Each structure stands twice: as C-alpha cells, then as structure tokens.
Amino acid sequence: MIIETPDHDSDLVDLDVKQVEGLIWAYRARAIDLKKDPRFRYILIFKNQGESAGASLEHSHSQLIATPIVPKRVMEEVEGAGKYYEYKERCIFCDAIKQEIADDERVIVQNDAFVSLEPFAPRFPFETWILPKKHLPAFETIKKDEIPLLASILLETLRRLAKALSNPPYNYVLHTSPVDDGYADEYHWHIEIMPKLTRVAGFEWGTGFYINPTTPEDAAAYLKEIEI
Amino acid sequence: MIIETPDHDSDLVDLDVKQVEGLIWAYRARAIDLKKDPRFRYILIFKNQGESAGASLEHSHSQLIATPIVPKRVMEEVEGAGKYYEYKERCIFCDAIKQEIADDERVIVQNDAFVSLEPFAPRFPFETWILPKKHLPAFETIKKDEIPLLASILLETLRRLAKALSNPPYNYVLHTSPVDDGYADEYHWHIEIMPKLTRVAGFEWGTGFYINPTTPEDAAAYLKEIEI
Known part of the structure; x- marks a missing residue:
C-alpha cells in the first residue's frame, strides 16, 4: 500500500505535481528494492x-504486489510483443508510438519523454495509456529527470479524464517487464488507465473480448479539447 | 436475445421446471440452426x-451471440484441456467430475445426467459449475430426456444461490466446443455461474488472477444445506 497524500479528502487528481513526483519515487524505490528478492518474478503496481x-479504502492510495510467478496477462502481453519482435526486429510499442504521434488522431498529451493516448483497439471507452517515448522495458529504470515529466503527464491525463467523465471510478495498472531481464528488446513499460464506465458481463467473461461503444478517436478529441 | 418468460416481473428462479426446459430447448434449437452457417466458429450462450x-434490460432474458472466430477465452480452455488429453489420454472434465463426486466436498446437487459443484479453484466466491456426467463436447447434442434433468439442476442451483446470497446479480456462460468438431475427445461442455459479489479491480486486470476470499468447500457446504 502506498499512501498518496496525508489528506483524507484529496484524490490523486487534487494533488500537485510535486506530490505525484513523490508517489512515482515511492513506486520506483519499492520496485528496486523488491527486485532484489529472488522469490519474486513480477512487481505489480496499480x-x-x-x-x-x-477501492476498499477511501483514503487515496496505490498498491504494489510482488508475485512469485509472472502473471498470466503479463505473459500474454510479453509473448505478443515477442512475436512481433521476432517478425520485425522492432519493439511493437515503439512502432505504435511513432505511428500514433505521426497520425495525431488518438494522442491526448505529450512532453519530451512521454505520450498519453487512446490505444488503437481499446477494451473500454476512454481507456488511456501513458508510454515513455524512448524504448524502456522496465519502469524502475526511469531517470531522475523523467520523473517530473511522468508526474505531470499522469496528473494532466487523470485530470482530463476526471473533468470529461465527472470523476469516474477507474483502475490504472503499471505494465512493466518481468523481473527476469530477458525481455529487454521487445517489451516497453507503460501505464494503462481504465475508467469504469461499462460493465464486464457474460459476453466478456465468455469470450475475453470487450464491447466498446466509444471510438478512441472520439474519446481523444474530447479529452484533448476539454479545459482543465 | 431469448426471452425467458412473458411475465415482466419474474426472474429465471421464479419459473417452473417446464418453463426452464423450454428455455433450454430454445438454446438448443438456435445453436443447431446457427451451426449450419459456415461463417460462425462459435455459438456463445450467456x-x-x-x-x-x-443486464441492460429488466425483463428476464438470455443472450446468444455467434462469433466469426473462436473467442480467446474459449481457445484457452480448449487448449488447456487439449494439453491434459495429450498427457493422460483422458478428458480433464471427466476426471475432475469423477474425483469431485468421490470426494463430495464441493458437490451441491446431482442427478442421473448432471452435477452442480464449486470448482476446485474458483475465481469468485460461490462460482458454481454445472456439468454433464457423460463425456459430451457440444451442448447442442443434449438428448431429449436430458433436458428436464438440466432444467431441474439449473433451477435448483440458481435457487440455492438466490436464497444463500439474497438474489445476487450474476452471469452465467455456457461453455461448449467450437463449431469445428475437432475437440471431441478433450472438451466437455458445461455452464459456469458467477455471482457478482466481489469487484474486478487493478490486481485482476494486471494479472488475470483472481482474489477469492471464500473457499469452494465453505460455499458448497452452505449451498447444500440451505433450505429452498
């Protein structure tokens, strides 16, 4: 558990950039420390x-769970990226970022180090990802001078979502490379933000597919234009 | 969409066995018909x-969606069953059913053709499966005289869940073999009932693993004893 603020009534979007920097430093410090423990195969931050x-507690917080195996969903993503790498000898995330920035149809915000965008095939309306522009497999290798840039893009993205969707409940999950460094070429860490606007029901449980009534282009246009 | 009753205020558990038989006949008829259409690879009933x-409509209903590809979750289950079959030359569901009936720790109800039980490693509290005791890969091959038995075990199981958990919201999904009949040896159709008692959150999204605070043995004991 990582407490984000001493103030019981503030949400993450109410904090200032300095406080969010502190949160990212805490994520990083805990990840670096837990990576030293040979029992762990994955560090999940969400x-x-x-x-x-x-959320079972009201006070604004994040969670970190180190797991003794690489989770199923992480392996699926890593293996998918691995197949693309085998075929193209390039990172699929790097390729997607380049194309998304060139298209500029699904990008919401960017700065020197990060881009925030609606993915091409989102599972949920307003699903939003934040990715480092440079190829970086593991989150905890983030540089000191990149932390303020991540804090500001995370805060701006969450504020745009909060304003556009009237403070929706949401989950975000930091996707990073498994502890084993064998995925350096093909994997690229990022944050996936999933506002809770639709319900996962029989169709989704039965298929693993997601019905999404909102196009990522519409969501991006709306999030970009809204005044915060 | 399959309307389960002309009465707007009745839920499935309020129907009598004859009406539920009618519902199963409708599932069967639609599945048999849609299987003839070569565009479809899977018939999902939920x-x-x-x-x-x-549920986006109040009136009690089931849904059937035919998909032009085999859904991801179906392929995962079919492939898992296939690996077991390769190794043991037996159906994993048949083996599990035999063991569950012998153990009698997670079984809730059974009749000549079907068993209803808490699976050994449930994702959700009170997750309940109904399986044919005989090896049958595809639901729509259900025999005429098995339909009343399925109707009665489905109704009794849902009534026990409704009574035990005060009419919880739930999803059920009928898992059946893909349209292509290549899975006859390893696959075994069944119904998975998932009462909605916990919330899928960041941990589940990030891992594909599920935190379940209730053991299947406790859930089974409770469901078996409750008077309906």
Missing part, C-alpha cells in the same frame, strides 16, 4: 479509484 | 442477471 472500481 | 452484472 491503483483502484472509487468503490465500484474495487 | 445470461446477465441484475444491473451490476451488466
């Missing part, structure tokens, strides 16, 4: 905001 | 009960 997104 | 389980 946040549940709002009761219907599964 | 039900969302209650708003928080994703």
Whole structure:
C-alpha cells in the first residue's frame, strides 16, 4: 500500500505535481528494492479509484504486489510483443508510438519523454495509456529527470479524464517487464488507465473480448479539447 | 436475445421446471440452426442477471451471440484441456467430475445426467459449475430426456444461490466446443455461474488472477444445506 497524500479528502487528481513526483519515487524505490528478492518474478503496481472500481479504502492510495510467478496477462502481453519482435526486429510499442504521434488522431498529451493516448483497439471507452517515448522495458529504470515529466503527464491525463467523465471510478495498472531481464528488446513499460464506465458481463467473461461503444478517436478529441 | 418468460416481473428462479426446459430447448434449437452457417466458429450462450452484472434490460432474458472466430477465452480452455488429453489420454472434465463426486466436498446437487459443484479453484466466491456426467463436447447434442434433468439442476442451483446470497446479480456462460468438431475427445461442455459479489479491480486486470476470499468447500457446504 502506498499512501498518496496525508489528506483524507484529496484524490490523486487534487494533488500537485510535486506530490505525484513523490508517489512515482515511492513506486520506483519499492520496485528496486523488491527486485532484489529472488522469490519474486513480477512487481505489480496499480491503483483502484472509487468503490465500484474495487477501492476498499477511501483514503487515496496505490498498491504494489510482488508475485512469485509472472502473471498470466503479463505473459500474454510479453509473448505478443515477442512475436512481433521476432517478425520485425522492432519493439511493437515503439512502432505504435511513432505511428500514433505521426497520425495525431488518438494522442491526448505529450512532453519530451512521454505520450498519453487512446490505444488503437481499446477494451473500454476512454481507456488511456501513458508510454515513455524512448524504448524502456522496465519502469524502475526511469531517470531522475523523467520523473517530473511522468508526474505531470499522469496528473494532466487523470485530470482530463476526471473533468470529461465527472470523476469516474477507474483502475490504472503499471505494465512493466518481468523481473527476469530477458525481455529487454521487445517489451516497453507503460501505464494503462481504465475508467469504469461499462460493465464486464457474460459476453466478456465468455469470450475475453470487450464491447466498446466509444471510438478512441472520439474519446481523444474530447479529452484533448476539454479545459482543465 | 431469448426471452425467458412473458411475465415482466419474474426472474429465471421464479419459473417452473417446464418453463426452464423450454428455455433450454430454445438454446438448443438456435445453436443447431446457427451451426449450419459456415461463417460462425462459435455459438456463445450467456445470461446477465441484475444491473451490476451488466443486464441492460429488466425483463428476464438470455443472450446468444455467434462469433466469426473462436473467442480467446474459449481457445484457452480448449487448449488447456487439449494439453491434459495429450498427457493422460483422458478428458480433464471427466476426471475432475469423477474425483469431485468421490470426494463430495464441493458437490451441491446431482442427478442421473448432471452435477452442480464449486470448482476446485474458483475465481469468485460461490462460482458454481454445472456439468454433464457423460463425456459430451457440444451442448447442442443434449438428448431429449436430458433436458428436464438440466432444467431441474439449473433451477435448483440458481435457487440455492438466490436464497444463500439474497438474489445476487450474476452471469452465467455456457461453455461448449467450437463449431469445428475437432475437440471431441478433450472438451466437455458445461455452464459456469458467477455471482457478482466481489469487484474486478487493478490486481485482476494486471494479472488475470483472481482474489477469492471464500473457499469452494465453505460455499458448497452452505449451498447444500440451505433450505429452498
């Protein structure tokens, strides 16, 4: 558990950039430390905001869980990226970022080090990803001077989502390379933000596919234009 | 969409066995018909009960969606069963059913053709499966005289869940073999009922693993004893 603020009534979006920098430093410090423990294969960092997104405590917080195996969903993503790398000898995330920035149809915000965008095939309306522009497999290798840039893009993205969707409940999950460094070429860390606007029901449980009524282009245009 | 009753205020558990038989006949008829269409690779039958389980209509109904590809989750289950078959030359579901009936720790109800049980490693509290005791890969091959038995075990299981958990929202999904009949040896159709008691949050999204605070043995004991 990582407490984000001493103030019980503030949410993450109410903090200033300096406080969010502190949060990212805490993520980084805990990840670096836990990576030293040979029992762990993966360090999962995530946040549940709002009761219907599964937050069981009111006070604004993130969670970190180190797992003794690489989780199923992480392996699927890593293996998918691995197949692309085998075929193209390039990182699929790097390729997507380049194309998204050139297209500029799904990008919401960017700065020197990061870009925030609606992915090409989002599972959920307003699903938003934040990715480092440079190829970096593991989150905890983030540089000191990149932390303020991540803090500001995370805060701006969450504020745009909060304003556009009236403070929706949401989950975000930091996707990073498994502890084993064998995925340096093909994997690229990022944050996936999933506002809780639709419900996962029988179709999704039965298929693993997601019905999403909102195009990423519409969501991006709306998030970009909204005044915060 | 399959309407389960002409009465707007009845839920599935309020129907009598004859009406539920009619529902199963409808599932079967639609599945047999859609299987003839060469565009389809999978026939998904499911039900969302209650708003928080994703039901968007009040009137009691089930849904059937034919998909032009085999869904991801179906392929995962089929491939898992295939690996077991390669190794043991037996169906994993048949083996599990035999063992569960012998153990009698997670079984809730059974009749000549079907068993209803808490699976050994449930994702959710009170997750309940109904399986044919005989090895049958595809649901729509159900025999005429098995339909009343399925109707009665489905109804009794849902009533026990409704009584034990005060009419919880739930999803059920009928897992059946893909349209292509290449899985006859290893696959075994069944129904998975998932009451909506916990929330899928960052941990589940990040890992594909599920935190379940209730053991299947406790859930089974409770469901078996409750008077309906």
